[in-house]
Amino acid sequence: VSGTGWRALAVVGVGLLGASVALAARRRRVAGRIVGVDRDPEALDSARRLGCLDEAATDLGAAACGDLVVVCVPVDRVAAVVRAVAAGCRAGAVLTDVGSTKAAIVREVGALPGGVAFVGSHPLAGSEKQGPDHADGDLFAGRLVVVTPGPDTDERAARRVDDFWRALGARVERMTPEAHDEAVALTSHLPHVVASALAGSLPPELAGLTATGFRDTTRVAAGGPELWAAILRSNRDAVLAALGRFGDRLERFRRALADDDAAALLALLAEGKTARDDLDLDAGPLDTV
Amino acid sequence: VSGTGWRALAVVGVGLLGASVALAARRRRVAGRIVGVDRDPEALDSARRLGCLDEAATDLGAAACGDLVVVCVPVDRVAAVVRAVAAGCRAGAVLTDVGSTKAAIVREVGALPGGVAFVGSHPLAGSEKQGPDHADGDLFAGRLVVVTPGPDTDERAARRVDDFWRALGARVERMTPEAHDEAVALTSHLPHVVASALAGSLPPELAGLTATGFRDTTRVAAGGPELWAAILRSNRDAVLAALGRFGDRLERFRRALADDDAAALLALLAEGKTARDDLDLDAGPLDTV
Numbered sequence: 001v002s003g004t005g006w007r008a009l010a011v012v013g014v015g016l017l018g019a020s021v022a023l024a025a026r027r028r029r030v031a032g033r034i035v036g037v038d039r040d041p042e043a044l045d046s047a048r049r050l051g052c053l054d055e056a057a058t059d060l061g062a063a064a065c066g067d068l069v070v071v072c073v074p075v076d077r078v079a080a081v082v083r084a085v086a087a088g089c090r091a092g093a094v095l096t097d098v099g100s101t102k103a104a105i106v107r108e109v110g111a112l113p114g115g116v117a118f119v120g121s122h123p124l125a126g127s128e129k130q131g132p133d134h135a136d137g138d139l140f141a142g143r144l145v146v147v148t149p150g151p152d153t154d155e156r157a158a159r160r161v162d163d164f165w166r167a168l169g170a171r172v173e174r175m176t177p178e179a180h181d182e183a184v185a186l187t188s189h190l191p192h193v194v195a196s197a198l199a200g201s202l203p204p205e206l207a208g209l210t211a212t213g214f215r216d217t218t219r220v221a222a223g224g225p226e227l228w229a230a231i232l233r234s235n236r237d238a239v240l241a242a243l244g245r246f247g248d249r250l251e252r253f254r255r256a257l258a259d260d261d262a263a264a265l266l267a268l269l270a271e272g273k274t275a276r277d278d279l280d281l282d283a284g285p286l287d288t289v
Numbered sequence: 290v291s292g293t294g295w296r297a298l299a300v301v302g303v304g305l306l307g308a309s310v311a312l313a314a315r316r317r318r319v320a321g322r323i324v325g326v327d328r329d330p331e332a333l334d335s336a337r338r339l340g341c342l343d344e345a346a347t348d349l350g351a352a353a354c355g356d357l358v359v360v361c362v363p364v365d366r367v368a369a370v371v372r373a374v375a376a377g378c379r380a381g382a383v384l385t386d387v388g389s390t391k392a393a394i395v396r397e398v399g400a401l402p403g404g405v406a407f408v409g410s411h412p413l414a415g416s417e418k419q420g421p422d423h424a425d426g427d428l429f430a431g432r433l434v435v436v437t438p439g440p441d442t443d444e445r446a447a448r449r450v451d452d453f454w455r456a457l458g459a460r461v462e463r464m465t466p467e468a469h470d471e472a473v474a475l476t477s478h479l480p481h482v483v484a485s486a487l488a489g490s491l492p493p494e495l496a497g498l499t500a501t502g503f504r505d506t507t508r509v510a511a512g513g514p515e516l517w518a519a520i521l522r523s524n525r526d527a528v529l530a531a532l533g534r535f536g537d538r539l540e541r542f543r544r545a546l547a548d549d550d551a552a553a554l555l556a557l558l559a560e561g562k563t564a565r566d567d568l569d570l571d572a573g574p575l576d577t578v
Contacts, residue, residue: 198561211476225561277511
């Protein structure tokens with residue numbers, strides 16, 4: 001048993017994120033034992049080959065042995081998996097997840113059996129790639145994980161979840177589920193929709209005329225459509241508000257160009273540059289720790 | 290004098306692109322002599338320190354010694370610089386440029402003194418960074434350069450421009466100035482506007498909640514506002530058409546989400562993913578040569 005005191009870590013869903021959690025936990029000796037659970041035997045095999053699992057199971061019940069359970073399934077299945085696993089857990093067990101939205105999950109999880117706690121997490125790390133073959137034991141190093149306890153969440157459990165992510169090398173910030181969802185609608189969900197719409201606007205015959213600019217701007221559009229449809233639907237109101245905000249700004253560009261208004265165009269471009277340049281100033285600790 | 294037969298290469302404007310042209314030409318021994326011209330003495334000094342210039346001058350007239358002159362100034366100044374330099378060139382001289390739009394430039398350059406030819410070029414390579422300190426002698430290696438002769442362009446001169454870019458390691462494709470501008474409106478100018486509008490939509494207090502997705506999607510927004518205002522204005526109609534095309538697709542996303550239409554949302558995301566994945570299939574020769 002390691003210093004952070006987890007006897008058994010169960011990871012449910014060993015895709016890119018789940019396998020990265022298991023790999024990071026193994027390398028950093030965060031848990032005495034690591035159990036991987038996935039309904040897909042091929043994914044389990046791939047994760048096992050990474051050397052990060054002590055036990056692999058296709059039966060969800062196997063996850064109940066964990067005193068920490070990290071649920072790494074698509075957002076529209078998180079709550080059901082949490083409730084199913086929690087029913088079999090011992091008192092004192094803590095469950096968390098890695099879903100990109102939090103309010104709907106926290107609401108749907110609701111009350112759990114006595115002594116079992118759920119604390120929502122969202123690591124701001126990932127990839128447009130999928131599956132355990134793309135797992136990365138350093139995926140969380142220096143990254144931000146937002147932990148979202150609700151008013152009824154046991155504070156001791158929330159602190160243990162904070163400590164778990166810190167043990168994987170991440171920085172932790174606390175937010176309410178609702179504030180989290182509004183923020184990531186703008187920082188993550190809107191960029192995904194924009195990148196996808198941009199990629200989808202390209203006439204295929206022009207693919208050869210794209211350069212690194214188009215490729216970078218659309219990179220995230222390669223993410224899994226099912227995963228992203230579920231994320232967007234579970235954060236519908238905030239994403240629609242973000243689309244409205246972006247649409248207003250795009251319309252200002254369109255009007256400046258239609259009116260050949262050089263000053264307005266320059267001002268819009270300068271504001272975009274300032275906002276983008278400021279991200280790199282902030283990026284120091286995030287990218288180098 | 291090298292195999293491609295340029296006695297003297299003059300580069301006007303030694304920013305990121307101009308200095309990269311000079312650096313690539315020096316390394317690949319494409320010209321007997323390389324002359325750099327820039328009205329900014331500091332940029333000239335930086336370029337000179339790269340070791341790629343035999344001569345540096347702030348006087349535009351110095352460029353007329355080139356039998357090849359590559360004009361690397363912002364698109365709204367290319368035509369005037371080409372006409373000014375061409376007036377002093379010997380018969381047989383060939384001028385080209387690296388501007389991101391072509392139709393307006395070709396139209397404004399118009400007829401030149403007898404024996405002096407202008408052939409438009411656009412290397413699909415660059416960076417959001419500016420200035421000779423970011424020059425890269427391999428910037429054109431494996432990249433596409435679009436060469437855009439008009440109906441009155443001397444074919445021998447156009448072929449020599451093709452050969453020049455190939456000597457720097459690039460692939461060359463011929464297009465009309467108009468077809469080029471319509472294509473890059475979608476592959477380059479639209480992504481710039483979208484990235485800038487997205488960066489400008491971010492509330493500054495959420496900067497810390499961005500991850501690599503937001504950063505990649507907005508990377509090009511860090512480009513120079515003056516450069517980009519000039520590019521967008523010189524390709525106004527095609528950029529407005531591209532914005533319309535993108536806006537239609539974004540509206541389909543908005544409607545699918547507002548209607549909670551899972552099938553429509555999934556279809557849009559899948560189309561975006563296919564388009565993006567196809568770019569990487571095409572990327573082999575571009576990224577590896």
